[in-house]
Amino acid sequence: MALDRIINIVLRAAELVFATIVAGVTGQHLHQYRHASNWSQGRWIYTEVIAALSMFFSLIWLIPFSWSFVHWPVDIILSLCWWAAFGLLVNMLDGSCGYIFNWNNVHPISGDQCGKFKADIAFTFLSALLWLVSALLGLYWVTSHGRRATVDAAQRQNSRRWYRRSRV
Template sequence: MALDRIVNIVLRAAELVFAAIVAGVTGEHLHNFRHASSWSQGRFIYTEVVAALSIFFSLLWLVPFSWSFVHWPVDIILSLCWWAAFGLLVNLLGNSCGYIFDWDNVHPISGDQCGKFKADIAFTFLSALLWLVSALLGIFWVSKHRPARVDAAPRQSSGRWYRRRSRV
């Protein structure tokens, strides 16, 4: 079935794009506030590392082979990392820029600092969802294409269990 492979390629490409956007916006934030202590920039450094890992793995698994489905444990781990980054960024925002899902001024390139920060949060959220969906697709594909279990001793009779005669 080619539909699952097409969906996998689309998911990996979207993961790559969203991780690149998060890496760019977070990198700009780190560049603008580079004189701050690394302890206060820790959540942004963590988000940048998760984005870099996501870019690496999405590029690696963008190749459309069936082996890219068996990496669903790494997809789950990266999804959990993205959820943690999302939580860290939301915790930092608090109420300083208004309601977290009020996206009136959200723009990753041009806009005020709150708009860029909310764009970073939005693409972090979307990336976490995409990695989770990719993991679920991998679990589905692996369970569907699992080889049949082979018994140690083959059956001797070919009849149904209720048609067998007693051998007593």
């Protein structure tokens, strides 16, 4: 079925775009506050590393082959890492910019600091969701193709030719 491969390509492309946006906004924040200690920038550094890993894996797995579905455990791990980054950033917000899902002033490029920060949080959340959906799609693909392979093997074994010798 080609639909699952098309969905996989769309998900990988969206993962790449969202990880790039998060890397850009987070990198801008790290550049702006580069004189702060590394300990105080730990959440941002973690988010930047997860965005870089996500860009790397989504670029590699954007190639439309069926083997890209069997990497669903890595998709789950990356999704969990994105959820951790989302939690760290939300915890860092601590109500200073208003309600977390109030996205009125969200803009990753020309917004104020709160708008950029909320854009980073929003795209982190969306990245976590996309990696989770990719993992679920991969798990579905692997289990459905595994069942088909066992059924096909059983049918091949049971369909003996008339000229084959009995194994008894």
